[in-house]
Amino acid sequence: MITFKIRSSKPAGFRSVHLPAFKTMLSFILSLCLLLSGCGVREKEEDSFRIVTSFYPMYIMALNLTQGVPGVQVENMAGQQAGCLHDYQLQSKDMQNLQKADLFVINGAGMESFLEDVKQQLPSLPILVTSQGIPLLEEEDHSHEEESEHGEEQGSHEGHEHGEVNPHVWVSISDAILQVENFSEGLTEADPIHGEQYRKNAEIYIEKLETLREEMHQALDGLEDKRIITFHEAFPYFAQEFGLEIVKVINREPESQPSAKELAETIREIRETGVKAVFAEPQYPESAANIVAEESGAGMYFLDPCTTGEESPDAYLNAMRKNMEVLKTALAG
Ligand SMILES: [Zn+2]
DSSP: HHHHHHHHHHHHHHHOOHHHHHHHHHHHHHHHHHHHSSSHHHHHHHHHHEEEESSHHHHHHHEEEEEEEETEEEEESOOOOGOSSTOOOOOHHHHHHTTSSSSEEEEOTOTTEEEEHHHHHHHHHOOEETTOOOOOBOOTTTTTOOOOOOOOOOTTOOSSOOOOOOGEEEEEEEEHHHHHHHHHHHHHHHHGGGHHHHHHHHHHHHHHHHEEEEEHHHHHTTTTEEEESSTTTOOHHHHHHHEEEEEEEESSTTSOOOOOHHHHHHHHHHHHHHHHEEEEOOTSSSSHHHHHHHHHEEEEOOOOSSSSSOSSTTHHHHHHHHHHHHHHHHOOO
16 A cells, blocks of 8 residues: 555656655655565465455454464455344445455354355355354244244254344354354364464453353343343344343344334333333434333333444453443343
């Protein structure tokens, strides 16, 4: 980048200015150019290992695993605005990005609904599924209000539009730990030269996650009323981990607005059950949660499923700590 800028401005400046000071500066710039654009940079590119993650939670794991490992690049395919990948449409820049990847790291469990397209177009791209082997929860009734309860066939996690399983595994800290383990193993297999460093980084990160989990158990286990209303279906694994009961979900299809009928039902349910807290999510407009809270008298707070946020290795840990504080406040006696 720097090299390119200096070089492109060079010809014009060279012809029009003849000051000795400029020549000195030019020779300095030239030697800098040589330093920066020498064959070292190219070699490094050839040596480097390029990880592309499907979305933010995988990206944060990758930042932890690759911390301090030279020559490893991490890129996040679906940018910050995407949040969860429900209905994410692959763009041509995504395919170009993946074409250059040495490893594509995904959540799996149906979260990446575009996976088949990627496999078809890039059959030789190695794909690492971090949710592999994690017991998956079935998606709850998925707005089939009028249909009779057939109990849908348990789906394979190749994922149809109606994900039969809930893909939000990373929101549980225990499952996130399993994902980090899978990630570290897969990454080591794909890039064995750095295997030892990946494993070491995984150990360090897992220890932090375990400490956090313990902290959260201490803060949340003793709460008497653990019933919550969440905005979208992101929290069943989290709820399972900390013994929370999700009484209702405001919007099962977070990309659209809940209908007036759905809102009314949620409000009625809160009035009947006396649930204290309604949780919006930072990634979606809070208007629906606001209406529900105002009409029902429940408090409104934010729970973060960690699908967007700061781009630092500790982002997930920080977001979860914040969730813990919010829950303590929201559910306190
Ligand atoms: Zn989601």
